[in-house]
Amino acid sequence: MATLELPIETYDGPVDPDWCPACGDFGVLKALKQAAGSLGIRPDDMLVVSGIGCSSNLPGFIHAYGVHGLHGRAVPLATGAHLANTDLTVVITGGDGDGYGIGLGHMLHAMRRNLNLTYVVMNNQVYGLTTGQASPTTGLEVVTKSTPRGNPELPLNPLAMALAAGCGYVARGFSGDVAQMAGLIAGGMRHRGFALVDVFSPCVTYNHLNTYPYFRERVYKLEEAGHDPADLAAAMRAAGESERLPTGLFYQVERPSYADREPALADGPPVKRPIKGNGDAFRSLIAAMC
Amino acid sequence: MATLELPIETYDGPVDPDWCPACGDFGVLKALKQAAGSLGIRPDDMLVVSGIGCSSNLPGFIHAYGVHGLHGRAVPLATGAHLANTDLTVVITGGDGDGYGIGLGHMLHAMRRNLNLTYVVMNNQVYGLTTGQASPTTGLEVVTKSTPRGNPELPLNPLAMALAAGCGYVARGFSGDVAQMAGLIAGGMRHRGFALVDVFSPCVTYNHLNTYPYFRERVYKLEEAGHDPADLAAAMRAAGESERLPTGLFYQVERPSYADREPALADGPPVKRPIKGNGDAFRSLIAAMC
Amino acid sequence: MGALSIGIGGAAGDGLARCGDILARTGTRLGLHAYAYNSYQSVIRGGHIWLTLRMGEDKVRSHGDHLNLLIALNQDTLERHAPQVEAGGWIVYAADRLTCPERLPGKDVNLLGMPVKELLKPLGKVPPVMQNSVLVGAAAHLLGLDPAVLEGVTGDIYAGKPVEVIAHNVDATRAGHAHARQHTAALNTGWAFSRTARPFLTGNQAMALGALAAGCKFYAAYPMTPVSNILHYLAAHGPDFGMVVKQCEDEIAVIHTAIGAGYAGVRAMCATSGGGFALMSEAVGFAGMIEAPVVIVEGQRAGPSTGVPTKTEQGDLNQVFGASQGDYPRAILAPVDTADAFGSVAEAFNLAERFQMPVIVMSDLALAEHYETVEHTDLDWDMPIDRGERVDDVAEADGYLRYRLTPSGVSPRALPGTPRAAHIAASDEHDEAGILLSDVFASPPMRRKMHEKRMRKLEAVAAQLPPPERYGASRPEVLLIGWGSTGGVIREAVDLLSERGVVAGQMQVKYLLPFPTGAMLEAIDTARRTVVVENNLTGQFARYLRAETGHRAHGLVLRYDGEPFTPGYIAERAQAVLTGRSQPLALSEGEARECAYHYIRSRLGDMAWPATLRRVGEHVYGEPAWEARLEGRDDGHDMGLLVIGADTGAVLALHHPIPRTQEAAHGHA
Amino acid sequence: MGALSIGIGGAAGDGLARCGDILARTGTRLGLHAYAYNSYQSVIRGGHIWLTLRMGEDKVRSHGDHLNLLIALNQDTLERHAPQVEAGGWIVYAADRLTCPERLPGKDVNLLGMPVKELLKPLGKVPPVMQNSVLVGAAAHLLGLDPAVLEGVTGDIYAGKPVEVIAHNVDATRAGHAHARQHTAALNTGWAFSRTARPFLTGNQAMALGALAAGCKFYAAYPMTPVSNILHYLAAHGPDFGMVVKQCEDEIAVIHTAIGAGYAGVRAMCATSGGGFALMSEAVGFAGMIEAPVVIVEGQRAGPSTGVPTKTEQGDLNQVFGASQGDYPRAILAPVDTADAFGSVAEAFNLAERFQMPVIVMSDLALAEHYETVEHTDLDWDMPIDRGERVDDVAEADGYLRYRLTPSGVSPRALPGTPRAAHIAASDEHDEAGILLSDVFASPPMRRKMHEKRMRKLEAVAAQLPPPERYGASRPEVLLIGWGSTGGVIREAVDLLSERGVVAGQMQVKYLLPFPTGAMLEAIDTARRTVVVENNLTGQFARYLRAETGHRAHGLVLRYDGEPFTPGYIAERAQAVLTGRSQPLALSEGEARECAYHYIRSRLGDMAWPATLRRVGEHVYGEPAWEARLEGRDDGHDMGLLVIGADTGAVLALHHPIPRTQEAAHGHA
Numbered sequence A, B: 001m002a003t004l005e006l007p008i009e010t011y012d013g014p015v016d017p018d019w020c021p022a023c024g025d026f027g028v029l030k031a032l033k034q035a036a037g038s039l040g041i042r043p044d045d046m047l048v049v050s051g052i053g054c055s056s057n058l059p060g061f062i063h064a065y066g067v068h069g070l071h072g073r074a075v076p077l078a079t080g081a082h083l084a085n086t087d088l089t090v091v092i093t094g095g096d097g098d099g100y101g102i103g104l105g106h107m108l109h110a111m112r113r114n115l116n117l118t119y120v121v122m123n124n125q126v127y128g129l130t131t132g133q134a135s136p137t138t139g140l141e142v143v144t145k146s147t148p149r150g151n152p153e154l155p156l157n158p159l160a161m162a163l164a165a166g167c168g169y170v171a172r173g174f175s176g177d178v179a180q181m182a183g184l185i186a187g188g189m190r191h192r193g194f195a196l197v198d199v200f201s202p203c204v205t206y207n208h209l210n211t212y213p214y215f216r217e218r219v220y221k222l223e224e225a226g227h228d229p230a231d232l233a234a235a236m237r238a239a240g241e242s243e244r245l246p247t248g249l250f251y252q253v254e255r256p257s258y259a260d261r262e263p264a265l266a267d268g269p270p271v272k273r274p275i276k277g278n279g280d281a282f283r284s285l286i287a288a289m290c
Numbered sequence C, D: 001m002g003a004l005s006i007g008i009g010g011a012a013g014d015g016l017a018r019c020g021d022i023l024a025r026t027g028t029r030l031g032l033h034a035y036a037y038n039s040y041q042s043v044i045r046g047g048h049i050w051l052t053l054r055m056g057e058d059k060v061r062s063h064g065d066h067l068n069l070l071i072a073l074n075q076d077t078l079e080r081h082a083p084q085v086e087a088g089g090w091i092v093y094a095a096d097r098l099t100c101p102e103r104l105p106g107k108d109v110n111l112l113g114m115p116v117k118e119l120l121k122p123l124g125k126v127p128p129v130m131q132n133s134v135l136v137g138a139a140a141h142l143l144g145l146d147p148a149v150l151e152g153v154t155g156d157i158y159a160g161k162p163v164e165v166i167a168h169n170v171d172a173t174r175a176g177h178a179h180a181r182q183h184t185a186a187l188n189t190g191w192a193f194s195r196t197a198r199p200f201l202t203g204n205q206a207m208a209l210g211a212l213a214a215g216c217k218f219y220a221a222y223p224m225t226p227v228s229n230i231l232h233y234l235a236a237h238g239p240d241f242g243m244v245v246k247q248c249e250d251e252i253a254v255i256h257t258a259i260g261a262g263y264a265g266v267r268a269m270c271a272t273s274g275g276g277f278a279l280m281s282e283a284v285g286f287a288g289m290i291e292a293p294v295v296i297v298e299g300q301r302a303g304p305s306t307g308v309p310t311k312t313e314q315g316d317l318n319q320v321f322g323a324s325q326g327d328y329p330r331a332i333l334a335p336v337d338t339a340d341a342f343g344s345v346a347e348a349f350n351l352a353e354r355f356q357m358p359v360i361v362m363s364d365l366a367l368a369e370h371y372e373t374v375e376h377t378d379l380d381w382d383m384p385i386d387r388g389e390r391v392d393d394v395a396e397a398d399g400y401l402r403y404r405l406t407p408s409g410v411s412p413r414a415l416p417g418t419p420r421a422a423h424i425a426a427s428d429e430h431d432e433a434g435i436l437l438s439d440v441f442a443s444p445p446m447r448r449k450m451h452e453k454r455m456r457k458l459e460a461v462a463a464q465l466p467p468p469e470r471y472g473a474s475r476p477e478v479l480l481i482g483w484g485s486t487g488g489v490i491r492e493a494v495d496l497l498s499e500r501g502v503v504a505g506q507m508q509v510k511y512l513l514p515f516p517t518g519a520m521l522e523a524i525d526t527a528r529r530t531v532v533v534e535n536n537l538t539g540q541f542a543r544y545l546r547a548e549t550g551h552r553a554h555g556l557v558l559r560y561d562g563e564p565f566t567p568g569y570i571a572e573r574a575q576a577v578l579t580g581r582s583q584p585l586a587l588s589e590g591e592a593r594e595c596a597y598h599y600i601r602s603r604l605g606d607m608a609w610p611a612t613l614r615r616v617g618e619h620v621y622g623e624p625a626w627e628a629r630l631e632g633r634d635d636g637h638d639m640g641l642l643v644i645g646a647d648t649g650a651v652l653a654l655h656h657p658i659p660r661t662q663e664a665a666h667g668h669a
């Protein structure tokens, strides 16, 4: 982890997190603060947007602007805020149900649009806040409250989906390794375009399968395994691994972001422009109607 | 094309299609009739479900049961009908806006669930019925009614998405080749699980870029190029091609379908079971509340 | 002479809209008022399209009940509309393509069959749609429109097309005009032609312009009839005003994107129709909860569900009022005409920002898509802008409370980026600082107070809204009460009633929420009878009015077949209410004919037509019925008898004729 | 003695629900009636949870206004609730963990501090939650519950857990019971204990059972409080009844899946809360349009938006009534209590299939989650089933018209798979065969007739629904009008009013659409005053009632802080209406204390508590205010003065105390 431009306490929120003790989301909160601190982003210039879920409560626990939105809709909400004020650093935080379930379409479209957003998904493979139903990343045959006879659905592979959707920054962290995660999040924030950081963030209350020890036994770091983040096919292969679980940066490619291509943003963020536009243009529109 | 078990006229609908003359969707309609005929599916045992769009008008033009649903919601609608009556052959037909735009999440979740549905998408790279706006598969920089200064979004790659979502049957047809398409659709109907047949189906009115000649110049057949449909990586590579455009069967793998895993379906389709279930089970549930 | 109505009929793809456009623009450039309504279908080619253009020297507020000039682009149009042309009127058509059987036109109706092919011959090989320009030229002559202006407009309308296309069209109108002038005199319209042009535009365009004038910097949309044109218009012109125009993947994304932009501090708008609004509804309450400004245009069309997507209706009032769970502050405005569409959008932004809430502007297909002339002053670039109370800097860290519990309910807003004002805006209930009440810090009384604070804002909104406008007699025998887009047509109905000796008045409701209960009750008190006029089946507004005032209207004038009102339709039914007659539900002869057409076209193709209709009693079919005699379109041979239930509309029987050969055999036997 | 109320308080994760469960089940097995309401938060661990269990020999219809026995699992609970225990009541707590300061309990309240650690010592190392069983044992003694039954229930409740867990808990209850018996006598409840057990269940369970009994074969859902338990219950048990239970990716998928299943011919249901219903709303109209049966449960919770997800409200009436664009047929039912929840779901299926339309059953968190005893006969497996008119075979090809225009509006239905009946069911408007009217075959009169046909179905529905049930005086001084889940508590309020000498009656509305206008007007006519009682801020039902009947209630009793009504709350405010007093909006002392708690816990941690409150005038703060003196929880030292606006609820000031060191210095100076 690079040295911090701003101390981590800069981002201490108004109240303490009410997550269950040892919930993986504590690690994500810490990593996000570190990432912001390492880049020296002032809390007033940062906007954290979420949906609904235990993980989506995060914006309430960090000192920054925040919107705690609707379930599954953080991405379009963040999109609007970003395009209205491109000077803000916009981070989206949420859960697997929120982002990969109800919100899947929004996320994938945002990826192909290459909006300048960093999306951190606390993937605990369960619906935590609603007390333990199967999520889109719950494994086949796994028993949950909603699948008492075993889950009949194949889990979704978020990294493979992101790669297929043309996401330009695809990474995976683990709540047991805050330093690595902080680096990945900071990388995403620096990346020009959409960045996905999927995080193994154990739910200690409702997921007794995908626990800290479960991950500790299986994770390995891509950067230590000689992986080349420019190699899409290799990234896809790594995303497909299920015995050992790679963490780190899977893929990165630089392309123009949506904001780069949007003509109306050429003169700066809309929120900073005068409310009244071009009166002459208006009058010529009227003239064309006569 | 195999010989037909039932003649193609079996499926002639109550009214003639009102598509623009030469619209690509005529080819899809013909291919679907041929596919059903080749498998000898009786119209009364077939259900064609769609959303909204020019392409989604298809169920009105074929003799079979049909539901012309809401924009983007054909997949969950078909899911319910399929699970209620697994004896029906359920085909979904629609457009790129309907299926890959508003309906993207539903489609991908249905794929990982491996529901026994065949989805034919008439991908004309534009919103036809609403008179020509950009769709999720419209190319970068392309000018449409909604992108008069050029489309700022990367197009979605539906085949890559399907492969990443674990779809067990992924194919692409072209309206200029009805025989090949009929084979691909029939293959999808025979396939145990979710099948996607993406079709280049030109919109002659609103898309003057992706025309019949455009495709004729670029398409080639995977089956003639020695492609192995069991090879996922090769399928992914083929899906990524953009200079030449492969058609045919990209990928197929057999896995248990959702219906195979659903305990309640073990005794046959719910619609054919007696309305009253198990009275003893009911009484023991009440007893457990005392 | 007053206003004249020109009807143009053909199939989709026949280039009909352009015909209307050229005629209308020519008239408006010459100083006329105009109003155009296009009745079309959800099909890209084919079908039956029917455009009505009404023009005159005074303000025209509806497409009217008359037909003075028919331009028929195909045989179907002649068959269906020739009988409707009024005495003294004209039928213009290509005589070398279509035939107008004698039995069709009424008395004193003139035919102008144009030798289109011959007139086009000098132009060389041109596409068949070129007939349109010939017919338009002829019509222009009949209307006494200056051919020079006609040529100029034609050039403008085809601007951007290849030069030879423009030239051919100009030549064709000229040829049509000249030929008509040679063969007949112009109508005696008495129009003076001031030659001062007014803007001629749709409700959609008025709204788009209203957004631009209000400084809207963000427009998100997903295509949907009848509001897609707002997207097209703003995508083309918005960037010149610094406006980001974003097409999203669906309506849920649309509204969240707009709310995100509104939250971040720009004026943001989106538009959709009923189905898209249903998808947005969860988010409308969200905007109310986090107190983010956003303007949403709901362009109604004939429902339920996909319904008749290209037809009009005012059927979404229940939906818009009921949108989203729980109670939250918002305003609902329904502009009463095209000019008001401009002003309402601008006003909506002021309300949205001042009161930090969603504001919904209800339009409908008729308002969104019909063209109308408005005054230049109606489209005011310099309208007042109120951005509401803002906090731009906070001295002390932690000193800012985003949701301060103020007496007015309005809590000054700090945009993200404001120094020392970082806070969270939550969809969960929260306290003054934004801290969630749903989690460990639950507090029923704090919840109560925050809920009351939000709702308190509506008191101030109610206090500042002007009362509904009133038209007509001050103590009317019948007060027509309408809402939204029907402002113009109801006003014409009031005039018509007055002409017929009925003392009538009008209250047109624009502000639905907060509702002007007091003003409505006062107005109701002045009238002997009230009649609510609205474009839907259940009388949604009449129920709404009763909910807000307790008043039950004495009668309803409803229409829900997809067509907009005409003054005559309203006047006739309002008079029925006054005389205690009930509204007719049975099929009229004209409707039965249209039902027969539908059956024939969808089941039997286009060889037959319903030549005559006869009403029969219920003894045979269990309900009174219409018997339509079907005849061959070519030679009028008997094609059978179609029986349609007058009450249910059901096809009760189709009696095939005795086959011709058999008949012949009989004859010879 | 009548019913007694037991309150159990602690934090999430303290195992509080299980305590209540064991006590309640012991009581109900012994033949008592019971009612339990749990007030909790959207947090998995921590916060303040408060469960009220009311038991007695007669039917118990609410959790009541009293507190006779307090089981405190943590210090917070003692502090907040000890003062509420009534004279003669008891406070049970772990004396070796908590202290109950003398100032807290009122007069004649008894403390039973249990030596929990000592009593648990014989069990060896056990987790701290084991205290609960000890306290439950003690409470059971006080209530005179048979310890053998208590042990049996404890075993049943822990069934499935490891044997030593079961054994330990049984031992712990036994130890608690024995210790209590040694130290005090049981209360004199006078209960006879018939020992005939009634089912004790939640509204959610009643609905799930109703669906099973009705032959529902398809349940789709997406988790959402307060209806998630229906999913859990049916996922566990549905497959034994041949029911497919499908969790989908979102609510849009849920309802479409259910509609697809309903269309294909099975009885299909889904459930959600307000936010999910908003997402479903487009599809509700779609079901109405294609005439597919589907049952939707809308479990309301405190809104708007995410709101207070674990709190109750009746705030979604506007949304449910207004769901989806346009007019379409549907029914809306709001069961009036737990037993009715079972029957309503079953009835909903009959309506849905007979009239081929969506039927919405409105529940709320209070009904969905509170436990109540019902009679065995209330849960009738053999209820009648009406699947509506079906076509099972069609002789002639093309002879079947899915949307036949019948006088009743019902068109016999052919399921997919039926020979020779293939047709299309379209969300676009269509003709009798299903052919689209939106495209080339447009026909305004056919559209009108099809629209009327669908809506005509509601006439038959209206004719078959029973009128609302009436309770209390036949010519009441005050008629309390409620809707849905409040049936029981309003009935208790009527009894309470009668006890207080007010002649009161009740009309509880279950059928919201079609609405029983006639019956309501008759009932209203019998009363001198009407008061609408509902759990929301704007009085949505009162407005609804006015829309349907024109009647404006004389007064409203509203509650919108997330808590359900109690009989006393209703009775008191109804009396206020009668005496012309207005409803209090200012913070009461108790509410101000809770606001102070909220501020302290969220800003200052848990070292302080609001020891005393004082009302002050508005001269200093611009509004009347409450001054709360904050004291250290440990030693009562001064921690400052918190000023809360009585009208707005705003925190107006926090005066820090003079720091202790400084104070000390002063003292010595």
Ligand SMILES: Cc1ncc(C[n+]2csc(CCOP(=O)(O)OP(=O)(O)O)c2C)c(N)n1
Residues within 6 Å of the ligand: A052, A053, A054, A055, A056, A070, A071, A094, A095, A096, A097, A098, A099, A122, A124, A126, A127, A128, A129, A130, A135, A203, D222, D223, D224, D225, D251, D275, D276, D279, D306
């Ligand atoms: C529209 C809507 N549907 C359902 C819910 C209920 N809900 C709240 S959180 C949640 C799931 C959260 O799961 P996830 O995103 O994985 O977050 P976690 O709690 O596991 O961190 C659901 C279904 C909701 N709030 N809104």
Ligand SMILES: Cc1ncc(C[n+]2csc(CCOP(=O)(O)OP(=O)(O)O)c2C)c(N)n1
Residues within 6 Å of the ligand: B052, B053, B054, B055, B056, B070, B071, B094, B095, B096, B097, B098, B099, B122, B124, B126, B127, B128, B129, B130, B135, B203, C222, C223, C224, C225, C251, C275, C276, C279, C306
């Ligand atoms: C909820 C909703 N939003 C928008 C629409 C309007 N709409 C109808 S068809 C369509 C796009 C169709 O595009 P596509 O699926 O590609 O079909 P195509 O017409 O190109 O075949 C849209 C946006 C709608 N019917 N419903």
Ligand code: SF4
Residues within 6 Å of the ligand: A018, A019, A020, A022, A023, A024, A025, A054, A055, A124, A128, A129, A202, A203, A204, A205, A206, D044
């Ligand atoms: S329930 Fe799971 S995800 Fe939620 S706070 Fe507890 S451990 Fe974390």
Ligand code: SF4
Residues within 6 Å of the ligand: B018, B019, B020, B022, B023, B024, B025, B054, B055, B124, B128, B129, B202, B203, B204, B205, B206, C044
């Ligand atoms: S508009 Fe395009 S997609 Fe629609 S019918 Fe015409 S050619 Fe086909």
Ligand SMILES: [Mg+2]
Residues within 6 Å of the ligand: A053, A095, A096, A097, A122, A123, A124, A125, A126, A127, A128, A135
């Ligand atoms: Mg999760």
Ligand SMILES: [Mg+2]
Residues within 6 Å of the ligand: B053, B095, B096, B097, B122, B123, B124, B125, B126, B127, B128, B135
């Ligand atoms: Mg398309």
